[in-house]
Amino acid sequence: MDNKIIHESLIATGNTWFPSQASTFAASVDGMFNFIYYGSIIISLGILVATIYFIWKYRKSVHAKADNHENLTHNTWLELSWTIPPLILVMGIFVVSFKDYLHMAIAPQQATQIKVVGKKWFWAFEYPNGTKTLGELVVPVNTPIQLLMSSDDVLHSFYIPNFRVKRDVIPNRYTKLWFEPTKKGNYQIFCTEYCGDGHSDMLASIRVVSMPEYEKWLATQGSGGDDLPLDELGEKLYTSKACVTCHSIDGSAKVGPTWKGLFGAKRAFVDGSSAVADENYIKESILIPGKHVVVGYGPVMPAYQGLLSDREIDALIEYIKKVK
Amino acid sequence: MTDTASTTNYLNSTTGWRSWLFTLDHKRIGLMYLLFIAISFGLGGFFALALRLELINPGKLLFTAKQYNQMFTLHGAIMTFLFIIPSIPASLGNFILPLQLGAKDVAFPRLNLASLYIYVLGAIFCVYSMVAGAADTGWTFYTPYSSTTDTSVISMTMGAFILGFSSIFTGLNFIVTIHKLRPPGMTWFRLPLFVWSLYATAIIQVLATPVLGITIVLLVLERVLGVGIFDPALGGDPILFQHFFWFYSHPAVYIMILPAMGIMSEVVSAMASKKIFGYRLIALSSLAIAIISFLVWGHHLFVSGQSDYAAVIFSFLTYLVSIPSAIKIFNWVSTLYRGSIDLRAPFLYFAAFLFMFCVGGFTGVMLASLSLDVHLHDTYFVVAHFHYVMVGGTTIAFLSGLHYWWPKMIGKMYSEFWAFVAWLFIMVGFNMTFFTQFLLGSKGMPRRYYNYLDQFQPLHAFSTSGTWVLAIGFLIMAFYLIDSIMNGKPAPANPWGATTLEWQTDSPPITENFHDTPVVTTDPYEYGVAKS
Numbered sequence: 001m002d003n004k005i006i007h008e009s010l011i012a013t014g015n016t017w018f019p020s021q022a023s024t025f026a027a028s029v030d031g032m033f034n035f036i037y038y039g040s041i042i043i044s045l046g047i048l049v050a051t052i053y054f055i056w057k058y059r060k061s062v063h064a065k066a067d068n069h070e071n072l073t074h075n076t077w078l079e080l081s082w083t084i085p086p087l088i089l090v091m092g093i094f095v096v097s098f099k100d101y102l103h104m105a106i107a108p109q110q111a112t113q114i115k116v117v118g119k120k121w122f123w124a125f126e127y128p129n130g131t132k133t134l135g136e137l138v139v140p141v142n143t144p145i146q147l148l149m150s151s152d153d154v155l156h157s158f159y160i161p162n163f164r165v166k167r168d169v170i171p172n173r174y175t176k177l178w179f180e181p182t183k184k185g186n187y188q189i190f191c192t193e194y195c196g197d198g199h200s201d202m203l204a205s206i207r208v209v210s211m212p213e214y215e216k217w218l219a220t221q222g223s224g225g226d227d228l229p230l231d232e233l234g235e236k237l238y239t240s241k242a243c244v245t246c247h248s249i250d251g252s253a254k255v256g257p258t259w260k261g262l263f264g265a266k267r268a269f270v271d272g273s274s275a276v277a278d279e280n281y282i283k284e285s286i287l288i289p290g291k292h293v294v295v296g297y298g299p300v301m302p303a304y305q306g307l308l309s310d311r312e313i314d315a316l317i318e319y320i321k322k323v324k
Numbered sequence: 325m326t327d328t329a330s331t332t333n334y335l336n337s338t339t340g341w342r343s344w345l346f347t348l349d350h351k352r353i354g355l356m357y358l359l360f361i362a363i364s365f366g367l368g369g370f371f372a373l374a375l376r377l378e379l380i381n382p383g384k385l386l387f388t389a390k391q392y393n394q395m396f397t398l399h400g401a402i403m404t405f406l407f408i409i410p411s412i413p414a415s416l417g418n419f420i421l422p423l424q425l426g427a428k429d430v431a432f433p434r435l436n437l438a439s440l441y442i443y444v445l446g447a448i449f450c451v452y453s454m455v456a457g458a459a460d461t462g463w464t465f466y467t468p469y470s471s472t473t474d475t476s477v478i479s480m481t482m483g484a485f486i487l488g489f490s491s492i493f494t495g496l497n498f499i500v501t502i503h504k505l506r507p508p509g510m511t512w513f514r515l516p517l518f519v520w521s522l523y524a525t526a527i528i529q530v531l532a533t534p535v536l537g538i539t540i541v542l543l544v545l546e547r548v549l550g551v552g553i554f555d556p557a558l559g560g561d562p563i564l565f566q567h568f569f570w571f572y573s574h575p576a577v578y579i580m581i582l583p584a585m586g587i588m589s590e591v592v593s594a595m596a597s598k599k600i601f602g603y604r605l606i607a608l609s610s611l612a613i614a615i616i617s618f619l620v621w622g623h624h625l626f627v628s629g630q631s632d633y634a635a636v637i638f639s640f641l642t643y644l645v646s647i648p649s650a651i652k653i654f655n656w657v658s659t660l661y662r663g664s665i666d667l668r669a670p671f672l673y674f675a676a677f678l679f680m681f682c683v684g685g686f687t688g689v690m691l692a693s694l695s696l697d698v699h700l701h702d703t704y705f706v707v708a709h710f711h712y713v714m715v716g717g718t719t720i721a722f723l724s725g726l727h728y729w730w731p732k733m734i735g736k737m738y739s740e741f742w743a744f745v746a747w748l749f750i751m752v753g754f755n756m757t758f759f760t761q762f763l764l765g766s767k768g769m770p771r772r773y774y775n776y777l778d779q780f781q782p783l784h785a786f787s788t789s790g791t792w793v794l795a796i797g798f799l800i801m802a803f804y805l806i807d808s809i810m811n812g813k814p815a816p817a818n819p820w821g822a823t824t825l826e827w828q829t830d831s832p833p834i835t836e837n838f839h840d841t842p843v844v845t846t847d848p849y850e851y852g853v854a855k856s
Binding site: 009017018019025037040043044047048050055059060066068073082090091098100103153157159161162171172173175188190191195196199200255 | 556647650653701
């Protein structure tokens with residue numbers, strides 16, 4: 001899988017069952033899991049041991065005649081004993097998880113709000129000062145963050161395993177999700193609501209940094225990459241703006257056409273027309289992708305209008321020129 | 325020829341394809357259902373093997389992302405609508421219910437045949453969808469993806485719509501049969517527990533299935549006429565679809581598991597030669613499950629953006645429904661105490677069910693926990709959970725019932741040795757495949773992923789290898805069951821020494837089921853009391 005940013009491994013960190021804990025919710029969620037997990041093991045072992053013991057002790061070859069005495073086929077007190085205590089147990093589980101769930105549902109008032117848009121097949125973020133990023137969410141540690149999320153097309157779901165948070169992202173209404181990161185690092189974001197061909201590549205990362213680093217990052221975003229030559233910036237954007245999800249650079253066909261050998265090639269469109277892929281064509285394809293769709297592909301690319309600066313578009317064009 | 329098999333029975337009383345195609349005999353209809361369900365299972369299983377093979381490595385092995393998405397949709401839709409919902413009621417239920425009641429047939433034999441025809445028609449729609457650009461929506465058909473994708477959603481959903489009628493007809497038939505065709509002396513609390521479970525199932529089939537039908541019609545209207553119901557682009561609401569869909573599909577989970585519990589009650593009592601422990605509590609817990617099952621659909625929507633207050637109530641009700649299931653497990657284990665346990669194939673599957681249903685149930689307790697579900701929702705943990713319930717529970721119980729009633733249905737005994745070997749393969753293969761997926765899921769692996777992070781690869785590969793072991797088990801079973809039809813020893817009328825009425829007649833039964841209408845004077849599981 002193409003993934004330039006190194007994330008903390010979900011498998012290698014944490015315990016047998018869970019990835020490492022990186023938000024204030026994680027400990028109580030894992031605690032609930034452990035409670036049910038060990039409780040289940042104890043009860044299951046009880047059932048298993050009793051069953052195996054009965055099978056062995058009363059197997060037909062040694063116990064040819066079953067004992068059908070009246071008190072072996074019905075016993076009200078015994079039946080109540082395995083009805084009432086389990087009921088009390090699950091009600092306890094219900095109450096505790098209900099409290100945790102309400103805690104997850106209601107964000108603290110001072111939470112920093114970041115907007116999230118899910119689109120086939122990338123995540124876009126917008127910060128309070130207007131800074132926009134694609135595919136990477138940067139947040140300060142030990143600070144409550146609230147995400148105000150919406151979708152531009154179908155259902156998506158925003159999931160950070162290390163934080164134990166998830167919420168569906170819906171086209172006709174905002175959904176909210178909040179968390180307070182407790183550990184610096186790079187963590188994986190998944191889309192967990194099936195959304196079509198690129199669903200499993202609709203990934204993003206969340207970078208948790210210290211507050212000063214966050215503030216410095218926010219202030220310098222937008223001018224970021226000014227010091228890079230255009231084609232190098234384009235190469236960076238290819239991953240960070242999620243072009244990589246649908247366009248290969250090695251000639252293989254993904255959801256969209258490959259970039260290899262694209263520049264200068266003749267393109268045939270579904271409406272019957274054709275054109276040579278020059279700078280104007282590529283710019284148009286980025287900003288208004290539905291206008292000329294290449295034969296063999298669907299009109300699925302989202303419009304990047306407003307998501308890229310002019311310099312970033314230039315950079316992508318330079319990079320595409322280089323991919324041969 | 326032995327003396328039992330030399331007489332005429334329902335299989336040889338009339339011959340020729342017309343005698344099967346136009347039969348009104350519940351036993352022949354049940355047998356034909358069994359054949360179609362087995363074919364569907366084979367087809368769904370084939371897709372499962374193919375998609376697990378694709379997942380052995382991240383990235384592309386054989387299929388594109390779209391083909392993979394179509395395959396998991398077909399696997400889910402075929403297994404749900406063509407296999408597991410009709411599996412026990414329409415095949416074993418159709419065959420056994422009138423026999424257990426001491427009746428000649430179901431109440432409406434023509435309706436019964438109609439339900440089979442409708443099933444086949446629905447299956448044709450699903451197969452057509454497969455060749456005409458298979459749907460890629462997942463078997464849940466969530467909007468607005470299903471309103472906008474260019475694949476054949478309409479033929480697949482119309483297939484499910486038609487299959488719904490088949491299910492409703494069967495349910496209706498069973499309810500009337502149980503009310504009206506009980507023999508003299510068979511009071512409600514003398515009904516075998518399989519009949520109780522089919523009764524509870526039938527209530528859900530009749531009341532919940534129409535909601536799925538209406539939902540599908542609305543979805544088709546939206547796609548064909550552009551009426552905005554679920555698609556926000558047309559002014560609809562996608563969450564509404566999820567409510568409608570799960571209003572049927574959650575009770576449908578109990579259409580799948582309740583008859584399985586009924587089989588387990590029959591098998592444990594017969595194979596232990598022991599009156600079932602706590603008969604009334606088991607019977608009533610089936611009804612309790614059926615009723616509460618209508619009120620828990622929202623637990624599929626904990627992270628969907630439904631009201632948080634609604635989520636709390638749905639979680640509460642979900643915990644309530646766990647209790648009757650737990651009661652049944654304790655009652656089955658108690659039935660073994662001081663019994664005389666016969667370890668042949670039906671019992672092996674009972675033991676497997678007990679273990680795997682516990683795993684499915686306890687992970688269900690985890691998923692019903694509001695805060696924990698937020699992390700586990702839509703990951704492989706959920707995939708593993710429902711396979712433990714639907715395969716480890718329902719399918720294993722179906723196999724138990726199949727081995728238990730096979731001698732009655734076919735009149736032949738199968739090889740106990742090969743049955744044991746197949747059981748071993750299925751147990752090992754199933755747990756390899758799906759226990760691994762609990763680990764994947766709680767570590768964060770989302771479901772319905774074509775591609776995945778490299779770090780998940782070893783677990784995925786192990787899970788995939790489990791499917792091969794599982795497939796070998798099912799192939800062995802297919803061989804020895806087919807072999808038994810031709811070469812099996814003739815079955816005695818009552819090979820397990822069971823007390824319910826179906827064992828009081830020949831194996832296989834005559835077309836009219838019983839030579840004389842049975843008169844019931846005792847409870848269904850009076851072991852130790854001599855029965856004539």
